[in-house]
Each structure stands twice: as structure tokens, then as C-alpha cells.
Amino acid sequence: MTSATAVKEVHTTHERQGFLKTYIFSLDHKMIAKQFLLLGLFMIWIGGGLALLLRWQLAYPEQPLPLIGASEQYLETGEPQSSMDRFWDSELSKSDDEQGWLTKRMPVGIITPAFYNALFTMHATIMIFFVVMPILIGCFGNFLIPLMIGAGDMAFPSLNMLSFWIAVLAGIIMIAGFLVPGGHAASGWTAYAPLSSDPTWTGVDWGQNLWCISLVVLGISSLMGSINYITTIINMRAPGMTFMRLPLVIWSLFIVAILLLLALPVLTAAIAMLLFDRLAGTTFFNAAGGGDPLLWQHLFWFFGHPEVYILILPAMGVVSEILPVFSRKPIFGYKAMVLALSGIAFLGWIVWGHHMFQSGMNPALGATFMISTMLISVPSAIKTFNWLGTLWGGNITFPAPMLNALAFVSMFVIGGLSGIYMASTVVDIFIHDTYYIVAHIHYVVFGGSIFGLFAAAYYWFPKMFGRMMNQTLSKVHFWFTFIPFNCTFFPMHILGIGGHMRRIYNPMQYEFLQQFEGWNIFISISAFVLGFSQLIFLFNFFWSMFKGKKADDNPWKATTLEWTTATPPPHGNFDVLPTVYHGPCEYSVPGAKKDFTMQTENVDLQAMSGNGGNGA
Amino acid sequence: MSLATTAVEPAESPLTPESWGKLGMWVFLAGDAMSFGALLAGYGAIRAGSLDWPIPQEILGIKLTAFMTFLLICSSLTMVKGLSAIKHGDSKGLVRFMLVTALSGLVFLGLQAYEWTHLIQHGLTLTSNPYGSYLFGTTFYLITGFHGAHVTVGVIYLTIIALRGMKGKYSAENANGVEIAGLYWHFVDLVWILVFTFVYLI
Ligand code: HEM
Numbered sequence: 001m002t003s004a005t006a007v008k009e010v011h012t013t014h015e016r017q018g019f020l021k022t023y024i025f026s027l028d029h030k031m032i033a034k035q036f037l038l039l040g041l042f043m044i045w046i047g048g049g050l051a052l053l054l055r056w057q058l059a060y061p062e063q064p065l066p067l068i069g070a071s072e073q074y075l076e077t078g079e080p081q082s083s084m085d086r087f088w089d090s091e092l093s094k095s096d097d098e099q100g101w102l103t104k105r106m107p108v109g110i111i112t113p114a115f116y117n118a119l120f121t122m123h124a125t126i127m128i129f130f131v132v133m134p135i136l137i138g139c140f141g142n143f144l145i146p147l148m149i150g151a152g153d154m155a156f157p158s159l160n161m162l163s164f165w166i167a168v169l170a171g172i173i174m175i176a177g178f179l180v181p182g183g184h185a186a187s188g189w190t191a192y193a194p195l196s197s198d199p200t201w202t203g204v205d206w207g208q209n210l211w212c213i214s215l216v217v218l219g220i221s222s223l224m225g226s227i228n229y230i231t232t233i234i235n236m237r238a239p240g241m242t243f244m245r246l247p248l249v250i251w252s253l254f255i256v257a258i259l260l261l262l263a264l265p266v267l268t269a270a271i272a273m274l275l276f277d278r279l280a281g282t283t284f285f286n287a288a289g290g291g292d293p294l295l296w297q298h299l300f301w302f303f304g305h306p307e308v309y310i311l312i313l314p315a316m317g318v319v320s321e322i323l324p325v326f327s328r329k330p331i332f333g334y335k336a337m338v339l340a341l342s343g344i345a346f347l348g349w350i351v352w353g354h355h356m357f358q359s360g361m362n363p364a365l366g367a368t369f370m371i372s373t374m375l376i377s378v379p380s381a382i383k384t385f386n387w388l389g390t391l392w393g394g395n396i397t398f399p400a401p402m403l404n405a406l407a408f409v410s411m412f413v414i415g416g417l418s419g420i421y422m423a424s425t426v427v428d429i430f431i432h433d434t435y436y437i438v439a440h441i442h443y444v445v446f447g448g449s450i451f452g453l454f455a456a457a458y459y460w461f462p463k464m465f466g467r468m469m470n471q472t473l474s475k476v477h478f479w480f481t482f483i484p485f486n487c488t489f490f491p492m493h494i495l496g497i498g499g500h501m502r503r504i505y506n507p508m509q510y511e512f513l514q515q516f517e518g519w520n521i522f523i524s525i526s527a528f529v530l531g532f533s534q535l536i537f538l539f540n541f542f543w544s545m546f547k548g549k550k551a552d553d554n555p556w557k558a559t560t561l562e563w564t565t566a567t568p569p570p571h572g573n574f575d576v577l578p579t580v581y582h583g584p585c586e587y588s589v590p591g592a593k594k595d596f597t598m599q600t601e602n603v604d605l606q607a608m609s610g611n612g613g614n615g616a
Numbered sequence: 617m618s619l620a621t622t623a624v625e626p627a628e629s630p631l632t633p634e635s636w637g638k639l640g641m642w643v644f645l646a647g648d649a650m651s652f653g654a655l656l657a658g659y660g661a662i663r664a665g666s667l668d669w670p671i672p673q674e675i676l677g678i679k680l681t682a683f684m685t686f687l688l689i690c691s692s693l694t695m696v697k698g699l700s701a702i703k704h705g706d707s708k709g710l711v712r713f714m715l716v717t718a719l720s721g722l723v724f725l726g727l728q729a730y731e732w733t734h735l736i737q738h739g740l741t742l743t744s745n746p747y748g749s750y751l752f753g754t755t756f757y758l759i760t761g762f763h764g765a766h767v768t769v770g771v772i773y774l775t776i777i778a779l780r781g782m783k784g785k786y787s788a789e790n791a792n793g794v795e796i797a798g799l800y801w802h803f804v805d806l807v808w809i810l811v812f813t814f815v816y817l818i
């Protein structure tokens with residue numbers, strides 16, 4: 001469809017390869033993307049399952065779980081009523097070291113305090129490192145970067161493959177932690193010392209060690225990923241694809257790769273110190289030995305705050321792609337979007353102290369961190385207003401990708417606003433370590449990253465698998481996610497203001513929290529609905545992969561390069577390397593023949609509209 | 617700015633696969649620098665908060681390490697010579713200089729091993745220090761050990777370059793692999809100068 005002036009033959013003409021080369025040790029970025037997707041979709045069920053166990057305990061503290069728990073009569077009378085009762089009966093009669101895995105963690109189906117700690121630690125760890133990162137960065141980064149910049153593959157395909165398999169290895173190590181004696185890591189995903197550094201505090205031994213080792217291994221995988229992403233984006237853009245013509249999702253993945261590159265080594269170094277403390281008896285984080293537990297917090301959050309932006313920026317990029325397509329309007333303020341991204345990436349390094357206001361830091365330092373944190377909400381607000389500006393007056397339609405993108409914008413606003421409250425040191429004294437923080441986290445990471453992830457999955461599924469996802473199921477899934485999501489997490493703000501601490505085993509132990517029992521039950525029921533409605537997505541995903549309507553090359557009438565090639569794209573992506581003539585968002589240009597102009601279309605938009613194309 | 621131009625703007629960067637590796641190495645080194653940075657920052661924080669931090673020069677042998685530093689700086693020089701040799705098409709020169717560079721790295725490691733054994737014999741270990749804060753020993757071994765690991769990797773890397781050079785894999789037009797190895801080796805030297813300054817001298 002284009003008359004590319006500089007036609008370059010794609011250098012690779014691959015013959016068919018065997019099963020192993022195609023599906024397992026594939027070097028093709030599109031296959032690696034799908035592998036990352038499967039990894040994330042597998043882990044999300046583990047992470048989600050842990051969350052539902054947590055919610056059971058909070059709503060019905062120390063009551064046996066449904067299905068696997070012992071019956072009430074059995075607990076009262078000791079007379080087994082059901083097969084589960086008989087199972088627990090025989091388990092309890094065994095000696096300590098003969099008891100099974102389940103009995104150690106939830107005897108008669110009641111979660112123990114120690115297991116509860118492992119549950120919330122591993123829920124967060126898995127969701128952050130093995131769900132959001134593999135899917136948003138591993139999958140969509142891999143899939144989109146070469147396709148959207150017009151390259152045949154990544155710069156270093158073997159490194160790419162290694163990066164995936166090392167991530168799998170990290171996942172296996174992390175899961176193995178559930179099996180070791182002493183239980184899995186239980187010091188929170190933030191692994192604060194001395195809880196994490198000294199096994200005698202928690203009784204957790206190899207669980208925490210494996211947690212550390214897994215994250216070091218994952219750090220290697222992500223280092224390889226960022227080397228690939230950065231090099232590819234800088235060096236492999238198609239002719240005409242200048243930086244200011246890059247789709248915004250590529251910009252955000254580029255910035256994320258830089259953040260990952262600079263942030264994860266800091267975590268790795270901190271974890272190395274932690275492992276030395278645990279295994280070699282050093283005292284980095286032990287005040288009695290001359291060390292400093294606060295050093296851990298500083299190092300962790302120096303990594304940790306950029307990390308939360310690592311989780312959200314790709315989703316922001318995804319949304320910046322989707323909103324223009326379904327409003328048929330160019331993105332509002334492309335340049336401002338790029339500047340805001342860079343601003344976030346820069347400011348993200350100087351705000352980590354906002355997680356430590358209550359650690360006893362110097363108030364002057366606290367005030368500095370307060371100001372820098374409030375500053376960082378400026379670029380976030382710029383992005384939000386630009387999204388709204390994109391929608392304004394647009395010709396809006398509401399297919400599933402758009403619904404999820406709109407959910408992203410609105411939920412991110414709520415999460416961002418609660419962030420500002422917490423950024424104020426005085427307010428944070430009151431809400432630190434309460435459910436208010438949990439509400440904030442979930443509005444940004446679930447409301448933000450996960451809705452962004454769904455938006456991306458619905459939007460690019462046709463390109464990935466060559467078929468459309470079922471729209472009815474997609475919409476049902478959306479509403480069954482959006483409504484229970486808000487029912488689950490919004491009330492947590494109320495609990496937090498009421499003083500409900502996070503990471504507590506049994507809120508009913510505290511008189512002042514007993515008034516919240518109703519809320520906790522409501523939240524948990526919403527959470528169960530939220531969890532189970534994800535089955536709709538799972539079904540739709542795999543069913544559509546084989547049975548969905550065949551997708552054509554550009555089902556959404558979008559302008560970026562991935563929609564110019566075949567669906568699904570061939571090995572090497574493009575038959576001829578594309579040449580780029582426009583920015584990524586030429587929608588509804590006045591005077592143009594269609595309401596969208598592909599980046600590869602060699603037409604003079606300026607002449608047609610008389611005043612130049614849209615956009616930057 | 618007009619977006620629609622009939623003439624194609626050239627991409628801002630060359631599409632030459634040769635340049636990818638070099639950029640990849642730079643990116644890697646930026647990440648690696650952050651891990652050294654974190655270790656050194658942690659070291660600084662602990663030392664600043666310590667009441668019984670010993671004076672490094674009184675425990676560590678500055679003369680020996682000054683020589684080790686000199687050795688590494690010289691090896692950076694031979695690295696440069698090796699690259700310039702192959703750029704002039706002299707692959708014998710390349711192999712010779714690569715071997716000398718790798719050998720300097722090896723001597724450096726040997727001297728470090730000697731230094732460590734000596735210190736351990738005097739009671740300075742990962743978890744003990746007769747002269748003051750235990751963490752002096754901990755940070756010393758962690759940081760110099762992490763650097764030593766980098767030197768070890770570097771020696772292996774340079775040896776591979778030398779072996780490939782013997783097989784004639786490099787030429788004046790194809791010296792990219794050597795240049796990339798050079799980036800790594802210079803980085804390891806540079807980091808050592810920082811380590812030497814912060815851990816030994818200050
Ligand atoms: C408008 C921008 C934001 C501001 C001003 C902000 C502010 C804060 C503050 C002050 C805290 C610490 C509260 C405390 O522990 O007392 C916090 C915690 C947190 N934030 Fe944000 N935040 C913002 C955006 C985000 C985004 C975009 C994400 C992730 C995608 C995020 C994820 C988190 C997480 C995970 C925590 C809790 C960490 C923990 O203690 O486990 N935040 N935020």
C-alpha cells in the first residue's frame with residue numbers, strides 16, 4: 001500500500017524449524033512474547049489464589065476454609081462428619097514431622113498466622129515480579145517494539161530467549177520456596193530488615209533465601225531484557241521512524257527499560273547484602289553488629305519507587321495508543337506526553353523517602369521527600385489531562401480495549417489522588433501502614449497496570465493470534481472486573497482512615513476494628529467475585545485463540561506499523577522493511593480520504609488539510 | 617514542524633548490526649555501574665554511621681594495591697594498543713596485546729588472592745575485625761570480591777578474544793568484537809580506581 005522509496009529486503013528468509021526451535025527455544029520476539037504472556041497468565045492464578053486465602057482470613061478470621069476445611073460439628077465434638085473431617089482427623093493424630101504440607105499451613109483448614117505472613121508476602125511478590133512485569137514488559141515489550149518501530153526482530157535474539165528462560169528459572173525458584181521447611185518468605189514484599197535478615201525472628205529459613213535468590217536471578221533476566229529493548233529502540237528503527245514519530249507505548253517501554261536497567265541492580269546489590277547477613281553471618285542490617293536496618297529501607301526504596309513506575313508506565317503507553325484509536329482523534333499533546341514520561345523517569349529517583357516518613361528520618365529530609373513526591377504528580381497529572389483532552393469531542397466507541405483503557409484512566413486518577421494525601425508527611429503519620437496504603441497500591445497497580453494489561457491483551461490479541469476475541473464475553477468480563485474491583489478496594493480507604501492496620505492476621509482481635517467486620521466481609525465477597533470472573537477472561541482467551549473470528553490485518557483501523565503487516569505477522573515481521581512518513585496518531589485529518597493515515601502512507605497531509613497534519 | 621514530507625527523513629541512527637553490540641555493552645555497563653554504585657553507597661552509609669571504623673591505611677597494604685592499580689591502568693593501555701593493532705590489520709599484534717592484557721588481569725587476581733590470605737591470617741575476615749568495626753571486613757571483601765569477579769570474567773573474555781584472534785576472526789574492517797571487549801575492560805579498570813580511592817585511600 002505504500003511506495004517506499006528506500007526498499008530494503010528483510011535479511012532473514014527462514015525455513016521451517018522444528019518444534020523445539022519454534023515453540024520452546026524460539027528466537028522470534030513474537031514467540032518469546034507469547035511465552036512471557038503464558039508465564040504471567042500462569043502465575044496470576046497463584047498470586048490471585050493467595051489473595052483469596054488472605055481475604056478469607058480477614059472476613060472470617062480463624063474459621064475453616066470452605067471445601068477443604070473441617071466441619072463445625074467436627075471442631076466442636078471431635079466426631080468426623082465428612083471426608084475432609086476424616087482427613088484432618090488422621091493428619092492431626094500424626095506427629096509433627098509426619099504431618100503434610102497443608103496441615104503445617106492450615107490445620108483443619110484454618111490459616112495459621114505464620115502462613116498468613118507468607119501469603120501476603122508472596123501475593124505481592126508474585127503479582128509484581130511474575131505477573132505485571134512479565135506480561136506488560138516481557139510480553140508486550142517483546143511483541144510491540146520490533147513491530148512498531150519497523151524492525152525484523154530484537155537486536156539480540158538469543159539474549160532475548162535466555163532472558164525468558166532465566167525468568168522461568170526465577171519463577172521456579174520462587175515457587176520452590178513454598179515447599180521448604182520453615183515456610184516461604186514472610187517479611188512482606190519489601191523484606192524489611194531485621195525481619196528478613198535474621199531467621200530467628202520469623203522461623204523462616206530457606207523460604208527467605210530462595211526469595212532472595214529468585215529475585216537476583218530475575219534481575220539478570222530483566223537486565224538482559226533492558227539491554228535488548230534499549231539497543232533495539234535506539235538502533236533498529238525503520239527509515240523515517242524518528243524518535244518523535246515513535247508510538248507512545250514504545251516511548252514508555254524505552255523509559256521503562258532505562259528504569260529497569262538502573263533500578264534492578266540496586267535491588268540485586270541490596271539482596272546480596274541480605275543474603276550475606278542470612279548465610280554468612282555478616283551484619284549489614286543488624287544494629288548490634290554496627291550495621292543499620294534503615295540501610296535496607298533506603299536501598300530497597302531507591303529501587304522500589306522506580307519499580308512502581310516500571311509497573312505503570314507500560315500501561316500508560318498502552319492507553320495512549322488505545323484512546324486515540326477509539327476516539328478517532330490524535331493523542332492530545334504528544335510532545336507533552338514524552339516530556340511527562342521523561343519527567344517521571346527522572347523525578348522517580350528522588351522520591352523514595354516517601355515510603356520512610358515513619359522510619360524516624362530527619363524531618364527536614366522528610367519535607368524534601370514530600371515536596372519531590374508532590375512534584376512527581378505534576379507529570380502524572382499532565383498525562384491524565386492529555387488523555388482527557390484526547391477523548392474530548394472524539395468520535396468514541398466502546399469495544400473492550402477502550403473500556404479497559406478508560407478504566408485505567410479513571411482508576412489511576414483515584415490512585416494518584418490518594419498518593420498525594422500520603423505524600424504529605426503529616427497525613428502519612430496517620431495512614432502509614434494502614435489499609436489506606438493497600439487501597440492506593442491496588443488502585444494504581446490493579447486499577448492501573450492490570451486494566452492496562454487487559455486493554456493491551458484485548459487490543460493486540462488479533463495481531464498476536466490472528467483471531468478476534470469474543471466481544472460479548474470481553475465486555476462481560478470487563479464489567480465483572482470493574483465493579484467488583486471498586487467494591488473490593490474502595491472501602492479499604494475507609495478502613496485505613498479508621499486505623500485498620502495492613503498485614504494483620506486477625507482484625508477482630510482489636511476492639512476498635514470490630515466495627516469493620518461488615519466491611520471486611522463485603523470486601524472479601526467482592527474479591528471472590530473479582531477473582532472468579534477472571535475465569536471469563538481465561539476462557540475467552542483460549543477459546544478465541546482457536547475458535548475466534550479470523551482477524552484482518554488492521555481490525556481497529558489504527559495507524560501504527562504493526563497493523564501494516566500480515567496477521568499474525570510472518571517470521572521477520574515485514575515483507576519489506578517499512579518506511580515511515582508520519583507520526584503515530586494521524587486520525588481524522590481534515591481533507592484526508594480516510595479518517596486514519598497509516599505511518600507508512602506516503603501522502604502529503606499538509607497539502608490536504610492546508611495546515612499540516614495532526615499531532616506534534 | 618511539518619510531519620508530512622514527501623522526502624523520507626533518514627532514521628536518526630544507522631541500521632548497521634555492527635553498532636548494536638557496542639550499544640548493548642554500553643547499556644550493560646550502565647546497569648553494572650549501578651550495582652557498584654549501590655555497594656559503594658551502602659559502604660559509605662555504614663561507614664558514616666560507624667563509631668569504630670578503622671583507618672584503612674593502617675590495615676590494608678597501600679603499596680601493594682597501588683602497584684595493582686598501576687598494573688590495571690597499564691593493562692588498559694595494552695588493550696588500546698591491541699585494538700589499534702587490529703585496526704591496522706595486524707592480527708599478530710592483537711593476539712600479543714590481548715594476552716598481555718589478560719595476563720595483567722591474572723597477576724592482579726593473584727595479588728588480590730595474596731592480599732586476602734594475608735589479611736585473613738591477621739584476623740580480618742568477612743565477620744571479624746580485630747581493629748574495629750566488623751563491617752570494615754565485610755564491606756572490604758564484598759566490594760573487592762565483586763570487582764575481582766569482574767576481573768575474572770574479563771580475563772576469560774580477553775582470552776577468548778585472543779583465541780579468536782589467533783584463528784583470524786578479526787581484521788581491520790572487523791574489529792568490533794575487540795572494541796566491545798575493550799569497553800568492558802576499561803570499565804573494570806575505572807571501577808577499580810573508584811574502589812581503590814574509597815576503600816583504601818580515604
Ligand atoms: C501520583 C503519584 C503517586 C504518589 C504521589 C504516590 C505516593 C505514595 C506514597 C507517599 C506512598 C507511601 C505511603 C506509606 O507507606 O505511608 C506510596 C506507596 C505505594 N505506592 Fe504510590 N504514589 C503515586 C503513584 C503510584 C503508582 C503509579 C504506583 C504503581 C504503579 C504506586 C505504587 C505504590 C505502592 C506499591 C506503594 C506501597 C508500597 C508498600 O509499602 O508496600 N504509587 N505511594
Ligand SMILES: [Cu+2]
Nearest residue numbers: 305308354355
Ligand atoms: Cu513510592
